[in-house]
Amino acid sequence: MELTGAEIVVRCLAEEGVEFVFGYPGGAVLNIYDEVFKQNKFKHVLVRHEQAAVHAADGYARANGRTGVALVTSGPGATNAVTGIATAYMDSIPLVVISGQVPTAAIGMDAFQEVDMVGITRPCVKHNFLVKDVKDVAVTIKKAFYLASTGRPGPVVVDIPKDVTQHKTEFVYPKKVSMRSYNPVIKGHPGQVKRAVQMILDAKRPMIYTGGGVILSNASEELTQLTRLLGFPCTSTLMGLGGYPATDPLFTGMLGMHGTYEANMAMQHCDVLIAIGARFDDRVIGNPEHFFQDGRRIIHIDIDPTSIAKRVKVDVPIVGNVKDVLAEMTKLIQASKEKPDRPALKTWWTQIELWRSRDCLKYDRDSSLIKPQYVIEKMYEVTRGEAYVTSDVGQHQMWAAQYYKFDQPRHWINSGGLGTMGFGMPAAMGVQFAHPEATVACITGEGSIQMNIQELSTCKQFNLPLKIILLNNRYLGMVRQWQEFFYGNRYAESYMDALPDFAKLSESYGHVGMKIEKPEDVEGALKEAFAMKERLVFMNFITDQAENVYPMIPAGKGLSEMILV
Amino acid sequence: MENEAGALSRVAGLFSARGYNIESLTVAPTEDETLSRMTIVTRGSDDVIEQITKQLNKLIDVVKVVDLSEAGHIERELMLVKVRAEGEWREEMKRMSDIFRGRIVDVTDKTYTIELTGAGYKLDAFLEALDKGAILETVRTGASGIGRGERILKI
Ligand SMILES: Cc1cc2nc3c(=O)[nH]c(=O)nc-3n(C[C@H](O)[C@H](O)[C@H](O)COP(=O)(O)OP(=O)(O)OC[C@H]3O[C@@H](n4cnc5c(N)ncnc54)[C@H](O)[C@@H]3O)c2cc1C
Ligand SMILES: Cc1ncc(C[n+]2csc(CCOP(=O)(O)OP(=O)(O)O)c2C)c(N)n1
Ligand SMILES: [Mg+2]
Numbered sequence: 001m002e003l004t005g006a007e008i009v010v011r012c013l014a015e016e017g018v019e020f021v022f023g024y025p026g027g028a029v030l031n032i033y034d035e036v037f038k039q040n041k042f043k044h045v046l047v048r049h050e051q052a053a054v055h056a057a058d059g060y061a062r063a064n065g066r067t068g069v070a071l072v073t074s075g076p077g078a079t080n081a082v083t084g085i086a087t088a089y090m091d092s093i094p095l096v097v098i099s100g101q102v103p104t105a106a107i108g109m110d111a112f113q114e115v116d117m118v119g120i121t122r123p124c125v126k127h128n129f130l131v132k133d134v135k136d137v138a139v140t141i142k143k144a145f146y147l148a149s150t151g152r153p154g155p156v157v158v159d160i161p162k163d164v165t166q167h168k169t170e171f172v173y174p175k176k177v178s179m180r181s182y183n184p185v186i187k188g189h190p191g192q193v194k195r196a197v198q199m200i201l202d203a204k205r206p207m208i209y210t211g212g213g214v215i216l217s218n219a220s221e222e223l224t225q226l227t228r229l230l231g232f233p234c235t236s237t238l239m240g241l242g243g244y245p246a247t248d249p250l251f252t253g254m255l256g257m258h259g260t261y262e263a264n265m266a267m268q269h270c271d272v273l274i275a276i277g278a279r280f281d282d283r284v285i286g287n288p289e290h291f292f293q294d295g296r297r298i299i300h301i302d303i304d305p306t307s308i309a310k311r312v313k314v315d316v317p318i319v320g321n322v323k324d325v326l327a328e329m330t331k332l333i334q335a336s337k338e339k340p341d342r343p344a345l346k347t348w349w350t351q352i353e354l355w356r357s358r359d360c361l362k363y364d365r366d367s368s369l370i371k372p373q374y375v376i377e378k379m380y381e382v383t384r385g386e387a388y389v390t391s392d393v394g395q396h397q398m399w400a401a402q403y404y405k406f407d408q409p410r411h412w413i414n415s416g417g418l419g420t421m422g423f424g425m426p427a428a429m430g431v432q433f434a435h436p437e438a439t440v441a442c443i444t445g446e447g448s449i450q451m452n453i454q455e456l457s458t459c460k461q462f463n464l465p466l467k468i469i470l471l472n473n474r475y476l477g478m479v480r481q482w483q484e485f486f487y488g489n490r491y492a493e494s495y496m497d498a499l500p501d502f503a504k505l506s507e508s509y510g511h512v513g514m515k516i517e518k519p520e521d522v523e524g525a526l527k528e529a530f531a532m533k534e535r536l537v538f539m540n541f542i543t544d545q546a547e548n549v550y551p552m553i554p555a556g557k558g559l560s561e562m563i564l565v
Numbered sequence: 566m567e568n569e570a571g572a573l574s575r576v577a578g579l580f581s582a583r584g585y586n587i588e589s590l591t592v593a594p595t596e597d598e599t600l601s602r603m604t605i606v607t608r609g610s611d612d613v614i615e616q617i618t619k620q621l622n623k624l625i626d627v628v629k630v631v632d633l634s635e636a637g638h639i640e641r642e643l644m645l646v647k648v649r650a651e652g653e654w655r656e657e658m659k660r661m662s663d664i665f666r667g668r669i670v671d672v673t674d675k676t677y678t679i680e681l682t683g684a685g686y687k688l689d690a691f692l693e694a695l696d697k698g699a700i701l702e703t704v705r706t707g708a709s710g711i712g713r714g715e716r717i718l719k720i
Contacts, residue, residue, distance in 0.1 A: 122575060123582050127625040130571070147625065180720065181567060181628040306619040309612070 005134040006031035006165040009098065012141040014041035015173045018069050020060060020433050021045070022053040026073025027113060028100025031165035036071075045433065045462060048454040050077050052426035054084020055452070058093050059430025062413045063388060065218060067094040067149045068430065074100040075113030078159075079120065083420060085155045086124040090417025091239060092216055094153035096144045103163040104132055117159045126154030134167035142174045151184030152304040153216055184303060188320035188328060196299045196316045197332045199272055204344035205351075206232045207270035209255065212239030212416070213277015213302060213322050220244070220409040222326035223276065229333060230340050233352055235263040237278050238416045242406035247385070252352065253361075256284040257553045258398045261360035261562060264551070266352050268293060268559040275300040277322045280311040281417075282555075288312055290558025301325050360551050360564055361402055369544035370519050372396060372471045375526075376403035379441065379469060382526045387439040387467075388431045390414065392424035392448030395477035398549040400443040422451030425468065429455060432464045439530065441467040446496050447476045456509040459536050467529055468538045470502060473545045481548045485563070506538035515540045568594050568601040572626040576603065579624065585609065585617055589642075589685075589707030600628065600720065604709045606685070628720055637713035643680070644688045645670075646695075647702040650677040654699055665691045676701065684708070 003011065009032050013021065022045045025033045036044050047053040050072045057068030068088075072081045078099045088095045102111040118130045127147050129140050137160065144156040200206065214223050214236075220243050227234045227250055234244050235255040244251055253260035255267050267273070267285075273296060278284070285291040288311050299316040300308050308317045318325055363373045376399050379387075389404055390413040391397040397414055406412045413431060415423040428442040449470055459466060479494040503513025512535050516525045522541070529537040551562040566572050573592055580587045588606040595602045607617060614632065621630045633640075648658050650672070662669055662679045665687070671678035681691055685708055692703065712718065 118571060119574070122571075122578050179625070182625050304623070306616065306623055310616060 001170075002168040003171045004031065004035075004166055004168050005137050005160065006035045008134070008137045008169070008171050009141065009160065009165065010035040010039050010041075011171060012138055012173060013069065014039065016067075016141075016145050018042045020057075021069045021071050022047055022056040022060075022430070023071030024050050024053055024073065024077060026075075026077050026100065028074035028102060028162045029071060029077075029165075031162065032071065032098070032100070032160075044071075045429075045458070047426065047429075047458050049452065050080035051084050051422065052429075052452050052455050052458070054081050054095065054097060055087065055420075055423050055426035056430035056433070057095055057097075058084065058088045059390060059413055059427030060434045061088075061093050061095060061430070062427070063410050063431040063434040065410065067096055067145055070095065070097045072097065072099050073113070074102055074117070075115050078115055078117045082120060082124070083422075085121055085157065087415050087418045087420045087423060088155040089124045089126070091212060091415065092153050093155065094148040095155040096141070096148050097155060097157045099157060099159050100165075101130065101159045101161040104161045105163070107161065117157060121157050124155075125157050126152075128157035128159065130159045130161075131164055132161065134164050134169045137164065137169075138171060138173050139177065142177050143179065146177050147182065151182070152307075185319045186321045186324055188301065188318040188325040192316055192318045193325060193328050194332065196274075196318060197329055197336070199297060199299060199316060200230065200274065200329075201333070201336065201338045201340060203232075203272035204341060205269065205271040205348045206230070206274065206345075207266050207272070208232050208234040208274045208276065209237075209267060209278055210234065210240040210243050210276045211237040211278025214240050214243035215409045217277065217303070217322040218409070219277070219323035219326055222323055222330065224248075226326050226330045226333070229330060231345060232274075232340075233266055233349070235259070235267060237281070237284055238401055238414065240278060241401060241412045242409045245407040246405035247407055252356070254401055255559075256281075257286070258402065258549050258551065259284075260356075260402075261358045261551055261564065262352055262355040264553070264559040264562060265355045271296055273298045275302075276326070277302060279307045282311070285312065286553050286558050286561075287556050290561070358564070360562075362565060363547075367519065367544060370516065370522060370541055372399050372473070372541075372543045372547055373403050374519065375469065375471060375522055375541050375543070376400055376443070378523050378526055380404045382523070382530050383439055383441065387411070387441045388413065388428075388435060390424045390428040390431060390440070390442045392442075392444040393419045393421045393478075394445045394448060395473070395481065395547070395549050396443050396445045396448075396471040398478075399471070421448040424448060425455050425459075425466070426452050428466050429458060429462075429464055432466060433462075439467070441469055443469045443471065445477060446470060446472045446474065446499055446502075453505070456506065456511060456536070456538075460510045463534070464536060465532070465534055466536050468506075468536070470538065470540045471543050472499070472502070472540050473543050473547070474499065475545055477547075478549075484548070485552075485554070502538055502540040506536070511536040511538055513538045513540070515542065517542045566601060566603060566624075566628055567626045568599055569626060572601070573603075575624050575626055576605070576621065579620055580607075583616075583620065585613065591707040591709050597720070604633075604707070606708050629718065631712075631718050633710045633712060636716060638710050639713060640684045640708045640710045641682050642685050642688055642708045643682045643706045644691075645704050646679045646681065646692070646700060648677050648679060648695065649675065649699045649701060651675050657696075658699065661691070661695060665694070667691070
């Protein structure tokens with residue numbers, strides 16, 4: 001039987017086992033929406049802005065590892081989705097975004113709601129397609145899911161003109177696709193893996209540096225097993241948090257611009273650095289020239305060859321899937337007669353403990369103002385460290401990363417690469433859909449939350465009991481901090497004036513709102529809020545305006561040039 | 566690379582987005598109509614060339630990347646030059662064309678159009694050798710390259 005292109009789209013999504021489609025209708029996708037209406041295989045989540053649709057699909061993908069799906073109309077629907085797509089791209093998140101396009105005959109005619117979606121998104125997708133023939137719809141969608149979820153994951157856009165959704169053809173969903181130009185490497189090169197193992201066994205001052213690749217390849221178990229087997233210190237980027245249990249003594253905390261003193265110092269002074277699914281970002285190693293250390297050797301495991309030797313020279317490059325490579329390494333180490341150098345390690349750990357004793361995350365606990373760090377610490381206790389935590393972008397994001405100790409992967413969800421304010425709440429919606437029974441909290445700032453505040457309405461419609469933790473410092477705090485440090489206290493446009501009464505705002509959407517102004521009320525309020533399992537609670541914490549994120553490495557400086565409290 | 570709409574702009578976009586230098590780029594379909602072949606001339610340190618190669622390979626439409634300059638290769642470019650051919654120029658232009666093994670492919674009372682193929686530096690040399698005042702118009706294709714001997718780039 002012949003089906004229309006629109007029917008085929010919906011059937012393909014069902015074939016892929018898609019549970020949720022986050023989207024927003026419009027002219028170019030009306031045929032598809034009509035088919036969405038007629039089916040019951042997946043649930044459609046109507047957001048209030050297309051950017052939020054993509055962030056929600058992204059949050060869903062980050063929380064459960066499956067590919068997120070968003071559906072938007074042509075023109076403004078498509079452009080609204082772009083920030084979401086770029087956000088997913090920078091953090092390597094698997095998404096399929098289906099956008100409507102004007103009819104094929106109208107393409108290039110400056111038609112109503114026409115934009116060149118394939119052109120606009122080209123630099124921020126893993127790949128994109130314009131489907132010009134209904135016969136190509138099924139195979140293109142199959143390819144899109146395949147590309148999005150394999151190798152280094154990423155967003156894939158499928159742009160479908162309206163007439164293609166009307167035309168008919170026989171529907172066959174391909175069981176498999178293969179593409180001659182796309183063959184991600186999974187297993188590491190055996191010779192390189194052996195060299196790496198030897199280097200690891202010879203190390204005197206080793207350091208394991210992990211990143212988002214550990215999360216993306218579901219390799220937490222393998223990482224934990226290998227690290228414990230070796231007894232090596234371990235650090236993580238912002239994107240890798242939860243990949244290794246943060247409460248484990250081998251974990252030295254996050255590294256980088258706002259990383260711990262011990263992690264950054266160990267990173268700088270180690271003799272063998274084992275980089276696992278991490279890409280030596282400028283927020284992580286600072287200035288590459290300063291980062292360079294004579295005699296330090298680097299092993300780098302990454303599935304994407306372009307990540308390797310991009311910013312630093314590498315001694316043992318291993319292209320492969322983290323999970324497979326770590327399992328292979330563990331096997332070789334267990335089988336080897338040689339053992340890690342325990343006496344050297346002991347000396348190294350003594351040094352690390354000394355760095356750790358600086359207690360770089362200390363803060364004033366006797367303040368009469370609410371300290372943002374205190375809110376996160378208490379929230380960590382109240383949720384027993386088990387919540388899924390999303391965040392927006394700014395100081396609150398860094399405090400969340402520093403003070404909430406993530407022991408499990410996929411529980412910390414934030415925009416690291418693009419740093420998109422407005423990501424937090426829509427992402428939390430996606431997380432809650434992925435895990436309906438779980439506690440999901442969004443840590444945000446009064447600047448960020450206002451970038452997608454309209455989603456409180458979506459949360460009401462779908463009964464999403466998020467806990468919104470607003471660390472309200474009445475400033476674009478991260479901007480204010482840079483202005484204090486580097487621009488002579490000239491706070492240009494970083495004060496957030498005319499804020500709404502967030503509690504009332506939340507109530508007007510049908511949620512619970514709270515305002516917390518005193519340190520002694522923090523814990524009680526958190527307990528009360530997290531006990532409300534069925535309700536969204538918006539907690540407006542009025543925090544110390546002058547608080548800064550420490551430690552901090554100024555841009556362009558090296559890892560050992562931290563500003564400490 | 567795949568002979569598909571958009572493949573060329575992905576490559577061009579990659580070079581501009583990442584700030585890589587592009588001296589010339591030529592592309593046309595091959596004997597296998599599903600594939601087209603592109604020759605890019607670029608410049609950079611070893612590290613940059615390594616990144617360019619990796620980034621090109623990463624593009625989904627790109628099937629295979631070879632650095633021709635790693636071994637012996639042949640490089641050819643086609644140039645058409647329209648020159649003045651009046652009075653004393655007429656003999657002179659014919660002579661120059663012959664010296665550089667060019668061919669005069671179009672003639673009027675006032676002009677010659679000379680066709681020249683060769684490596685880029687040879688075409689440069691020809692233009693250098695001509696009197697600047699004689700050159701009316703030039704057009705070049707950019708280089709196409711192929712490995713020497715039995716080295717073959719095939720899928
Ligand atoms: C305000 C702000 C402050 C920040 N401060 C810091 C900071 O102090 N410290 C910090 O660390 N970051 C910080 N960041 C984040 C930073 O910008 C980068 O996003 C982050 O450091 C990148 O993390 P990553 O290296 O783990 O790479 P990711 O972006 O997570 O990349 C993952 C890597 O793993 C690879 N990979 C993917 N899948 C696999 C697989 N299956 N097998 C093998 N490899 C795989 C990919 O190819 C890629 O190279 C900050 C961001 C913001 C917005
Ligand atoms: C969409 C977007 N615009 C601008 C920025 C630049 N920026 C980074 S952090 C920040 C301040 C965020 O303020 P707020 O949400 O209140 O968080 P705080 O730093 O105060 O915790 C800004 C403006 C950004 N990251 N994203
Ligand atoms: Mg703020």
